Amino acid sequence: MPAPSITFDELPSGARAAIEAETGPILKIENVSTGLNSSLSARAHTAGGVAFLKGLRADHRWVWTQRREADVNPYVTPLAPRLLFHVIASGWDVLGFETVDGHHADYSPGSADLAKVADALQELASLPCPDIELRLAEQRLSSYVADPADAEAFAGDALLHTDWNNHNVLITHDRAHLVDWGWATRGAAWLDPAHWIIWLIAAGHTPDDAEELAGRLPAWASASPRAVDAFAHAGVNLWEEIAGSAPDDWTMTLRDAARVWHRHRKVRS
Template identity: 60%
Template sequence: MTTTRTAFGDLPTSVHTAIEEHTGPLLKTETIAAGFNSEISARVHSTAGTCFIKGLRTDHPRAWTQRREAEVNPYLRGIAPALLWHLEAEGWHLLAFEALDGHHADYSPGSPDLPKVVATLGRLGETPCPQIELRHAEQWLLGYVTNPAQAQLFAGPALLHTDLNNENVLVDDERALLVDWAWATRGAAWLDAGYWAIWLMAAGGHTPESAEQWAARIPAWLTCPREGIDAFAHANANMWEEIAGPDPDPWTKRMLDAARSWSAYRSAL
């Protein structure tokens, strides 16, 4: 579900005042078009420097995702941009992150970004999962498996991102960082490598086999049983079938085709 955007300048004056208590006087704002989960998304320049601000109305159905991001961020040093501050004012909940100079990850075959993503997902796999409220992978995917018992293959103690859209991965000369932790989840450590494989195929140029070869560079992937990969591939195909519906837009159709392709590949092994 895409969220309608609100221009930063259209926020109530009282919200701008609350922001300036953290930033000092605002000098310039730049609207960010990428991303689906925020009503406000802007790069904000002020006398104190530059930050990235995202937000939702406090009565938005997904307002809880803002609080989830604020809760999980302290545990993501070196994996995600640091949260600088957050506030609630005049019916808005806003998060301010350090601004990054970089580009959205290029997932095409041969891209120099791919090893950086591997390194970051490897670090994430070594990060202890915080004791905060999170989705559980086995519960989230239960409705998409062939046999309910298969969902337990996705259970585990690891912290997962689960939404590895290339626009949620920012890359600079040295590293890749993961943004938009709205769907942070607790589950088996290898699942993010599996999610990434689908995004690689959807980007174009990657076969299921080559996508799995990239996934296999992430240490956690080597811990998953074959039956777990099979069940996960089939569950994602079912999930994207549901999301796509009878008349998907081109973006969703690309994801559906990738998930179907992977599921068929796993079935043929």
């Protein structure tokens, strides 16, 4: 279930004061649509510029993703917007980032954004995985594979983003920026292109075309066909769990895309 949304003005006064201690006096707030993993999402305009605020209640079950984003940020800028501050006050945990003025990536066939997203994937694959606490891909996916031993193929030493929702990819004139690093993971380098494939199929690509795009990335060459088959199987189970018994439009689209890719892999093998 998504985190319940809240506006900046609905925060406790102590939390607002702690944020303004970092930003300076806030002249204007733009509350924006929140994602699944945050309750507060807003742009704070001050005399010094604009900060993007992202927050959760300090007792929320996903609040650990706030710490994960804070910990990983120094290692992923400028691929990601720079973290300006992290405050915990009055029962709220809030991150403040530099604002990126761009549009959400368009994953549809023929989109000019695809090349920039591929460049971001390649840039991420070139970064060393920091020595910080991260979830392990083989553990995250172990309950979704057909055989527990299949998850061993997901282990590795690469830093992964894992959430390739196009709303987490902001396109500017010169590059793609990745946001929402709460689910950063350590694992095999080819897994991020594999996650991307499901989103590409959901955006209208055929499985062959989506795999062809992923195949342009050097990291993809390290994946064995059997390992990719295991991930495609896990992807179906993962998205069926996310969609649940009463999926909304976007989760149903991703679930169906995962099913299409899995069938494609089974037929080809």
